[in-house]
Amino acid sequence: MSASSISLGTTATAAALAVDDLQVVYTVRGIDRAVLRGVSFSVAPGEAYGLVGESGCGKSTTAYAALRYLPRNGKIVGGSVHVAGRDVTSMSTAELQEFRAREASMVYQDPAQAMNPTIKVGKQVIESFTLLGQSKEQAAASAMVALRKVRIADPTRVMDRYPFQLSGGMQQRVVIAMALACNPKLLVLDEPTTGLDATVEAEVLDLVRVLRQETDAAVLMIAHNLGIIRQLCDRVGVMYAGKVVEEGPSAQVFDDPQHPYTVGLLRSLPRRGVxxxxxxxxTIPGILPLIGSDLPTCVFxxxxxxxxxxxxxxxxxxxxxxxxxxxYTRCHHSDRIIEVEETKPGVDITLLAPAEGQPDVLELSHVSKTFKQRNHAVPALVDVELGLAEGETLGIVGESGSGKSTLAKTMLGxxxxxxxxVVSLDGRAVAAATGGRSAEDKRSMQMVFQNPxxxxxxxxxxxxxxxxxxxxxxGIKGEEANKRVETLAAHLRLTPRHLDLKPRQLSGGLKQRVAIARAFAGDPKIVVCDEPTSAxxxxxxxxxxNLLADLQSEQRTSYVFITHDMGVVRYLADRIAVMYLGRIQEVGPTDDVFHGPNHPYTEALLSAIPSVDGEEKVRIRLDGEIPSPANPPSGCVFHPRCPRVMMGICDVTEPPLAEVSPGHAMRCHIPVEQLIELQRKPV
Amino acid sequence: MSLQSSGGGGSRMPAVPTPSTGAVMPPVAPTSGVSERKQARRENWRLIRKRPAFIVGCLIVLVWVACAILGNRITPHHPLDYRGPINQSPSWDYLFGTDKTGRDVLSRVMAGARDVLKIAPLAAIAGVVFGVILGMFMGYLGGVLDLVASRIVESFLALPTVLIALLAITTLGNSSWVVIGVVATLFTPIVARTVRSAVLAERDLDYVTSAKLRGEGKMFIMFREILPNVTGPIIVELTVRIGYAVFTVATLSFLGAGPPPPSPDWGAQVSDNYNSIVAGFWWTTFFPAAAIASLVIAANMIADSVQSVVEAS
Incomplete structure (x- = not known):
């Protein structure tokens, strides 16, 4: 039984993209290793189809195979791909070139790599039209139209720039404009917003949504972020180990998953404000099988x-x-899905509450950090005041360039x-640089990095x-130290066998456990986690x-948790600080920050999260780009992008960080009563 | 709040996988990890063995190493003392012919492997060791040291190798140690440049930051943390350098900086006999020259194979 035959009733000839029993191998060290083990799905004209799954499941390979863009060591060994009725797998090189020029386009994760850095944007966009046979003048006119279509307000100015002079969001718009130049029948988007900030990501997704209505291109979208797929795709295929295990309309699949893997995937997300x-x-126990390994009849x-x-x-x-x-779902036991139990142990809530009424373990007072860049002073942190109680988690959020990582590095020296x-530990000022700190101070404060x-x-x-x-x-040495290593490892659920392996032999999750174990080696008081789960x-x-929460409840460790993922920070943090251009714009208990009233920047950040639950939200658009820290705007640094700006005040004086309710402070001129009124959410 | 005392109750860590039905336990990472790593090594080894260049290179080197070790014991005649008919062209009696004093060229070429195989690898190793140390300091410490050292390295690279070598040897004498020292000195800046760029790529990785956070010293970070991670380019550099060392050492002895005439050293033989090429006695020059070429090419074949496998993994 072919999956495509029951999926939409579209046949290979009618579908914009029909993938049937596709099998792809990669040759690694001289041996062919199976990556796709019979993938079937089809996308109707005008439809958006999403592929989701964890890294290594084959979703990107599927996308590349659809346009026969496989890497040199990859080859299609079985099955077929039809785009608009034409068999892609059997095309000659010339046909393939023609096909890619006229029928299908691809947008990659990193827009900077999709453009030639040495050629002006305009010339590159024009080129994508001359390639189609238009004259120079025609192409120039078409380029202007194309750039307007992707909502670039001033195409003439953009065309006269080099790619690096544009922001990431703007670059991705240009790439999308070029991809749409040939009016393709199939548009493949491979993680198009992964490298972008939340507010920019939301804009690009809005754009894709609008463009879908304007063109009749079928869209194949690859994303690891389930929220994006839910918002943008009509149907979704869930992939695991080179097979589509479940397929159906996005909302239905995400609300009522019918394959044990989909169930596990959705449950492991911190959702609905938990x-x-x-x-x-x-969690889902076990690990994803390696590519090329022999798998039983059911891959999961x-x-x-x-x-x-x-x-x-x-x-x-x-x-x-x-x-x-x-x-459909590909399972023997689809009737027993309801029996899939949650693998989550109980929790001792009282232990997790941060200490109250005690002096803070970490205090930052008037901390600024200015980098020197070609004789220019670039203030990356401006007058940061923060305190961290014992056993408390302070979440730090903000877009790239907001100074989150600089803040972490400055704390650690x-x-x-x-x-x-002044950085103070337990009320004692410590040296600004790590090298100048005592062994005890180094022990007290450790770090978990983003990329293990x-x-x-x-x-x-x-x-x-x-x-x-x-x-x-x-300072413990020898056999005693070894014992401690083993205890530490056991604590982090690493077995003694793991201890004798090299990092590259471990999966990403195990590596991060080792990194956490290392940070905890000296019983630190504070652990700074810089996006520890984003990779x-x-x-x-x-x-x-779970592990971080558990270690905290046992050892009363305080965390500074830097992230761009609002779901994660809501789950883990007791307090949240929102940063913009090196300044703390809002800080307060997690619930207060999520329920508002909010600083207008926080409001925009929160509204930009693509939710996997499909809840309706009013998107707050932010105009313009994040200004350079070297040349911050006057008054409130957020005022040029603020949708609630009050000219005459906001652009003149910088508002102080003022408390709006106990422990909840923000930097805004708008009186809090008015903010509450403005931000009242529809019930 | 020590780890030892904090085991036990209230744990909510993700439980060890306990599927609710009778599923077979999934293979845990370590088992597959170990076998996977051995597997990868085996596959790499098989890959390098599959390369004809590697096999041929190794065979040639092995032949010369055998000649160097066994020397007089396997040569058909004594390389120095034997006197046969003079200036015989290659024949079944004398495969490579004889020279102007009646010595057997084949025996001399075989015995001549010893000098070059003694000096070239030692010189290459010494050059790589010093290059690694210099490159590590330049890459990791950076700043003024790197700036100054980089300029010195560049000026060194601009100088003609052989001239400098000859100059050094004429002033310091032409013992094997001087040749090794000179060749090593010439190689050091080249190796240093390679190592420096490898170290630059490592220097900003988080494991180095982590080492600083726990208070490690600079020497520890350079030679214990970073060094093991740049062995790939260093091994490649070493194999490449050995090839160049063979060539440089032979060139030097051709120019007279090597062992004096009766020695069967290849470079010395070429230098001793190339005058007689015009008289038609090509074999006394050709075979030692071919021997040099074969060793250089073999070393490069091995270096290429090692490089492609090191870079792939």
Whole structure:
């Protein structure tokens, strides 16, 4: 039974894209390794189809295979791909070139790489039209129209610039304009907003949504962010280990998943405002199989809570869901989905409450950091005041360039604060630079980095990594230190076998556990976590967040948690600080920040989150780009982009960080009563 | 709040996978990890063995190493003392012919492997060791040191190698140690440049930041943390340098900086006999020259294979 035959009833000839039983291998070290193990789906003209799944599941490979853009070591070994009725797999090189020029387009994750950095934007856009046979003059006119179409207000100015002179969001618009130049029948979007900030991402997604109505191109969208897929795609295919395991209309699949993997994936997201004090996150046990490994008949069987012998020996049937015939799941036990239990242990809520009435473990007072750049002073942090209680998690959010990471580095002394600023530990001022701090101060404050690949020494074994930190931070040596390493590892759910491996032999989640174990080697009082889960898949993220919450409840550790993911920060943080251009714009208890009243910037940030729950939100648009910190706007630094700006005040004086309710402060001239009125949410 | 005391109750860590039905436990990462790593190494090894260039290169080097070790014991005649008919062209009796004093060229070429195989690898290794140290300091410490050292390195690279070498050898004498020292000195800046750029890529990685956060010293960070991560380019550089060292050492002895005439050293043989090419006695020059070429090419073949496999993994 072919999956495409029941998915929409579109045949290979009518569909804009029809993928049937596609099999792709990558040749690694001389051996062919299966990546796609029979992928089937079809996309109707004008339809948007999303592929989701964790990294390594084959979703990007599917997208590239659809246009035969596979890397040199990849090849299609079975199945077929039809775009607008034409067989892509059997095209000659010349036909393929023609096909890519006229029938299909692709938008990649990094717009900067999709453009030639040495050629002006205008010339590149014009070129995509001359390629189609238009004359120079025609093409120039078409380019203007195309740029207007992607909502670029001043195309003439943009065309006269080089790609690097445009912001990421603007670059992606230009790339989309070029992709649409040939009026393609199929538009493939591969993580088009992953590198962009939340507010910019929302704008690009808005644009794609509008453009979809204006053109009749079919859209194949790859994203790891389920919220984006829900908002943008009519139908979604959930991929696991090179197979589509479930397919159906996005809203239905996300609201009522019918495959054990989809269920696990959705449950591991921190959703609907759930907090660490309420429940732990659900996880999917086990790890994604490596590409090329031999898999049983059902690819998910090793991690499935419903699996039995049948799943290993009989190919799972494609089971239609619902009565419309537009949904299916590939499972033997689709009737028992409801039995999938949540793998989440209980929690001791009282232990998680931050200490009250005690002096803060960490205090920042008038901390600023100014970088020197070609004789220009670039203020990256401006007069930051923060306190952190024992056992408390302070979330720090903001877009790139807001100074989050500089703040973390300045706390730790990796960057020295400007003179005048004071970092205090337990009420004691410490040296600005790490090198000047005492061993005890170094022990008290450690860091978990964003990318565990970079954070762990690739040449060292896990045991050596942990051992060195234990010895250096606690002074314990020899056999005793080794024992401590083993205790530490056991605490982080690493087995003794893991200790003798090198980092590259571990999965991303295990690597991050090692990195966390290292930070905890000396029983720190404060751990600074810089986006510790943003490089991880959601099911792994859930396990890491659980672990962090657990360590905190046991050891009363305080966290400074930097993230751009509002769902994650809502789950983990007790308080949230919102940063913009190196200044704290709003700080307050998590609930207050999420319920408002908010600083207009926070309001825009919150409205930009694509929700997987499909809740309706009023998007607050932010105009313009984040200004350069070297040349901050006058008055309130947010005023040029603020939708609620009051000219005459906001552009003249910078508002103070004033308390609006106990513990909740913001930098805004608008009186709080008025903000509440403006931001009243529809019930 | 120590870790040892904080085990036990209230744990809400993600439980060890316990599927609710009778599913077989998933293979945990470590098992697959170990086998995967061995597998990768085996596959890499198989890949390099599959390269004809690697096999041929190794065979040639092995032949010369055997000649160098066994020397007089396997040469058909004594390389220095034997006197046969003079200026014989290659024949079944004398495969490579004989020279102007009646010595067997084949025996001399075989025995001549010893000098170059003793000096070239030592010179390359010494050059790489000093280059690694210099490159590490330049890359990691940066600043004024890097600026000054980089300019010196560049000016060194601009100088003609052989001239400098000859100058040094004529002033310092032409013992093997001087040749090794001179070649090593010439190689140091080249290696340093490679290592410097590899270190620059490592310097800003978070594991280095993490080391600083726990208070490690600069020497520890450079030679214990970073060094093991730049071994790939260093190994490649070493294999490449050995090839160049063979060539440089042979050139020097051709120019007279090597062992004096009766020695069967290849460069010395070429230098001793190239005058007689015009008289038609090509074999006394050709075979030692071919020997040099074969060793240089073999070393480069191995270097290329190692490089492509190191870069792929």
């Amino acid at each position: 907090r660490k004090t309420e429940q732990a996150l659900s 069987v090793d991690r499935c809570p419903l699996a039995d012998e049948t799943c290993r020996t009989v190919v799972p049937p494609v089971v239609p869901v619902g009565i419309n015939g537009d949904r 990796i960057e020295s604060a400007d003179s005048g600023g 690949d970079s954070a762990l020494n690739r040449a060292w074994s896990v045991r050596r990594i942990l051992m060195r930190s234990v010895e250096k931070l606690t 991880l898949d959601v099911s792994v993220q859930a396990a890491i967040l």
